[in-house]
Amino acid sequence: MAYVAIKGGAKAIEGSKLAYDFLRSRQGEGSQPLDTSTIENQLRLLHSRVISEGGVYHPKLASLAIKQAQGDTLEAAFALRAYRSTMPRLAETEAMDTSRMRITRRISSAFKDIPGGQMLGATTDYHLRLMRMELLDESAEAFMAISRSWFDGLDVAQIPDTFPKVLEGLRQQGLLAEAPHNPHQDLPFDITREPLIFPVPRSAALATMTRSEQGSLLALAYSNMRGYGDIHPTVAELRVGFVPVMLPHPISGKPMEIGEVEITECEVVAMYESDEQGGKPSFTLGYGACFGHNEVKAISMAILDRSLQKGMQGTPSNPSEDPEFVLLHIDGIDSMGFCTHYKMPHYVTFQSDMDRLRATQSKQAAEDQKS
Amino acid sequence: MNDEHFGFLDEYAKKEVRRATLKAVAIPGYQVPYSSREMPMGRGFGTGGLQLTLALIGRGETLKVIDQGSDDSVNAVNLRSFIEMTCPGIHTTCRTEQADLIQSRHRIPEKPLREDQLLVLQVPYPDALVVVEASEDKRKLLHGEADYSRLLVKLYEDIVKFSEITISHRYPTRINNHYVIDPSPIPRWDVPKLHQSPALILLGAGREKKIYAVPPYTQAIPLAFEDVPFRVEDFSDEQGQRRSCVRCGCNSSFLDEYVDSATGEQVYRCSDSDWCNQQLELQRRVEEVVEVANG
Numbered sequence: 001m002a003y004v005a006i007k008g009g010a011k012a013i014e015g016s017k018l019a020y021d022f023l024r025s026r027q028g029e030g031s032q033p034l035d036t037s038t039i040e041n042q043l044r045l046l047h048s049r050v051i052s053e054g055g056v057y058h059p060k061l062a063s064l065a066i067k068q069a070q071g072d073t074l075e076a077a078f079a080l081r082a083y084r085s086t087m088p089r090l091a092e093t094e095a096m097d098t099s100r101m102r103i104t105r106r107i108s109s110a111f112k113d114i115p116g117g118q119m120l121g122a123t124t125d126y127h128l129r130l131m132r133m134e135l136l137d138e139s140a141e142a143f144m145a146i147s148r149s150w151f152d153g154l155d156v157a158q159i160p161d162t163f164p165k166v167l168e169g170l171r172q173q174g175l176l177a178e179a180p181h182n183p184h185q186d187l188p189f190d191i192t193r194e195p196l197i198f199p200v201p202r203s204a205a206l207a208t209m210t211r212s213e214q215g216s217l218l219a220l221a222y223s224n225m226r227g228y229g230d231i232h233p234t235v236a237e238l239r240v241g242f243v244p245v246m247l248p249h250p251i252s253g254k255p256m257e258i259g260e261v262e263i264t265e266c267e268v269v270a271m272y273e274s275d276e277q278g279g280k281p282s283f284t285l286g287y288g289a290c291f292g293h294n295e296v297k298a299i300s301m302a303i304l305d306r307s308l309q310k311g312m313q314g315t316p317s318n319p320s321e322d323p324e325f326v327l328l329h330i331d332g333i334d335s336m337g338f339c340t341h342y343k344m345p346h347y348v349t350f351q352s353d354m355d356r357l358r359a360t361q362s363k364q365a366a367e368d369q370k371s
Numbered sequence: 372m373n374d375e376h377f378g379f380l381d382e383y384a385k386k387e388v389r390r391a392t393l394k395a396v397a398i399p400g401y402q403v404p405y406s407s408r409e410m411p412m413g414r415g416f417g418t419g420g421l422q423l424t425l426a427l428i429g430r431g432e433t434l435k436v437i438d439q440g441s442d443d444s445v446n447a448v449n450l451r452s453f454i455e456m457t458c459p460g461i462h463t464t465c466r467t468e469q470a471d472l473i474q475s476r477h478r479i480p481e482k483p484l485r486e487d488q489l490l491v492l493q494v495p496y497p498d499a500l501v502v503v504e505a506s507e508d509k510r511k512l513l514h515g516e517a518d519y520s521r522l523l524v525k526l527y528e529d530i531v532k533f534s535e536i537t538i539s540h541r542y543p544t545r546i547n548n549h550y551v552i553d554p555s556p557i558p559r560w561d562v563p564k565l566h567q568s569p570a571l572i573l574l575g576a577g578r579e580k581k582i583y584a585v586p587p588y589t590q591a592i593p594l595a596f597e598d599v600p601f602r603v604e605d606f607s608d609e610q611g612q613r614r615s616c617v618r619c620g621c622n623s624s625f626l627d628e629y630v631d632s633a634t635g636e637q638v639y640r641c642s643d644s645d646w647c648n649q650q651l652e653l654q655r656r657v658e659e660v661v662e663v664a665n666g
Binding site for chain 2: 191
């Protein structure tokens with residue numbers, strides 16, 4: 001009988017877990033379990049995405065999450081986030097100084113000539129998306145040769161570690177408003193410790209976006225680019241690299257480097273606005289930053305940051321300018337959980353729905369008979 | 372999972388849930404925001420209720436977990452075994468009367484609760500006003516002013532259009548004459564159980580990050596009109612006879628409707644599986660007594 005379907009839950013769950021795990025092994029004899037270090041290094045963009053959406057900088061656990069989720073980015077980020085719930089927060093860092101970023105890539109679309117020059121770094125931007133058939137059957141020797149030849153003909157000592165920020169130049173020319181305040185004086189909103197109550201400060205919006213699901217963020221930013229918005233962004237600088245994380249020394253209190261995190265950072269310059277106090281009009285800014293190498297996410301975030309700031313000043317004229325609309329719908333963990341919960345039984349509520357429909361239908365039938 | 376400490380969450384997180392709970396009890400029906408943590412199961416699977424349970428349960432206490440009226444359904448099993456795993460020293464039960472704490476999705480047990488019991492309801496949408504106002508910022512104002520006119524207009528429009536109020540479950544309910552709550556997707560059948568309940572009822576929405584409460588012996592009145600009163604689900608058949616459970620014969624419980632796959636007949640069964648089992652047991656005992664009496 002149909003009733004049986006919801007019974008015996010414990011056995012069903014156990015069987016389903018086994019089936020899920022079994023599918024990892026279906027490559028068959030001669031296959032090897034996936035090495036987590038391979039995931040971190042060879043699937044580095046997938047890894048970046050998970051570490052960014054998971055919101056915990058733990059490269060090793062992010063690889064494990066990808067392995068156990070069989071490559072599902074949402075599931076993997078989800079496992080990382082749940083791990084985070086078991087950890088107390090022990091310390092707070094100062095705001096990171098990204099001008100000290102050890103850079104692997106930086107470009108500007110606003111200026112041809114930026115101090116230090118454009119550094120393409122590792123990007124697929126100019127790849128021809130043709131199938132590289134030789135990778136189908138790659139020999140270990142050929143693979144190792146790639147890393148052996150990496151520093152050939154390079155004077156490593158000559159490569160600078162970091163570069164000045166592009167926006168500083170614009171500020172000096174008076175085209176950009178001064179940074180609004182000293183970020184060190186203003187404690188950032190911690191979305192993992194405080195609920196969002198609207199209106200929210202910009203730091204809460206930025207924190208929500210940096211953990212958000214990349215596709216959701218892109219979709220909303222894209223709506224703004226296509227016409228449901230008027231930001232007209234120009235990428236002033238997009239940089240990828242490693243930023244030192246500083247904490248006060250437990251005894252001396254002096255800030256010391258405890259490690260570094262790889263991040264992607266994007267600053268966009270947008271339509272200029274007149275100063276409210278009657279000063280000179282200047283360009284406006286949007287900012288995006290996230291863990292790992294995720295350029296689409298950082299750019300989308302910078303665009304949405306700008307559109308949200310615009311919406312918060314006046315009345316939002318489209319969804320991408322409405323903080324409630326954007327911030328409450330971009331979290332992958334929240335949205336996937338609610339989406340998948342529809343697979344659970346809803347017998348009770350559907351029973352109640354049927355009761356209302358039947359009551360409504362019989363009322364209507366009775367009235368039709370009268371007329 | 373071997374080195375987790377009691378209750379999965381770190382102590383700061385549990386403390387925050389308890390503080391939000393105290394505030395929720397102090398202001399009946401008010402939705403207290405809290406920074407809901409990610410749990411290792413999907414948001415929307417009961418993470419709000421789970422965080423309440425984990426923050427409130429202690430060693431030696433007894434827990435019951437229900438989903439859709441059943442202790443055995445997949446999600447209830449999953450939640451219960453997670454709580455057992457992370458809270459060593461607690462007991463679990465399927466019996467309503469044995470439980471100190473009951474976490475439930477979509478149902479309030481048929482058996483009346485006692486003062487020493489605590490009911491935690493999982494909530495997908497905490498705000499009853501969401502059907503008439505999309506913005507949370509604006510909804511907060513409406514709640515503050517106890518302005519529920521737009522909800523009443525919605526009910527009125529239903530009557531004009533369909534001659535019936537069409538809200539089936541999660542029926543908006545006014546608590547202590549002020550805040551109107553979404554009582555979680557319990558059927559209308561369960562709404563009267565909120566009113567003057569001897570047990571404390573806590574409602575937790577994990578994804579929407581809200582905790583609210585119906586404290587013991589508090590007014591909980593479903594929104595309605597004098598001439599169109601609140602009605603619960605009707606289980607009478609075409610002849611107007613109250614349908615009964617095919618398993619235990621109870622004709623006073625909320626019923627699940629389904630098609631018997633053998634006969635193709637439409638049959639009804641108690642939605643609350645513990646209630647159904649206890650009714651059966653009672654009958655067995657009565658039969659035994661009758662047999663003994665008849666010698």
